[in-house]
Amino acid sequence: MSSEPLLQVKDVGIQFGGLKAVSNFNMEIHQGELVGLIGPNGAGKTTSFNLLTGVYSPTEGDIVLNGRRINGLAPFQVTRLGISRTFQNIRLFNELSVLDNVKVAYHSLAKHSVLSSMFRFPSHFSGEKEMEKKAMEFLEIFNLAQYKDEDAKNLAYGKQRRLEIARALAAGPQLLLLDEPAAGMNPQETKDLMELIAFIREKFNLTILLIEHDMNLVMGICERIYVLDHGVLLAEGTPEEIRNNPKVIEAYLGEEVQNEHAKG
């Protein structure tokens, strides 16, 4: 493990009116780690992602990426610095093709200038071609290449989730944030997704932080887990430590296990 963490969250908090959605949150993630963020509904997990990606600016504390303070930056700036994400409620461009949904990620980072696009200079064409080639590579990895011309809205739910991850990856992140990637997936799709997450981490040398209620997925692939409850960090540790932590069982895992039984 390198000495300097890729991401440092230092005493971060945010308040909405009278509600402290997150307070005194501390987290360190090192390059290459796969880390889980869990907790009951309303615990502050998505709010934490919104803080990390510039959607919200913390009212307390600092967020540091690669040694650089990033709080207060706009989401597109945070993306350029190396953090990209997916959303709990899928946010694709429904009317665009599957291929264009991935190409959109490149457009925000594209090297060729707006001027060359307007006047269709040769550099525009080579840029566009290069983009298309790269976007297709992502679609191949995510087993979506055959749907490239379909409107995103016509994809089955599990495929839409995969497309969202492909788009987030196309932005070339160092740190990928996945907000409930297995939500709504059946057990086989979840198992395939776990393999895919492990695969892309290796292939793209990624660091991944994921929010997930599916405990098989979290415990199965994460090396460390942070647990939030009512906006406060309740515990941090290996899956084994978290599974056996009485505070976590009381606040969260007991409930999740009951839900699993109810489903089964």
Ligand SMILES: Nc1ncnc2c1ncn2[C@@H]1O[C@H](COP(=O)(O)OP(=O)(O)OP(=O)(O)O)[C@@H](O)[C@H]1O
């Ligand atoms: N923009 C906002 N304005 C006011 N309150 C907010 C805002 N965003 C989040 N909250 C509140 O902050 C708290 C934490 O919400 P958050 O969505 O982060 O929880 P979560 O852990 O992601 O929950 P879930 O598992 O249900 O997605 C909730 O009480 C929520 O209502």
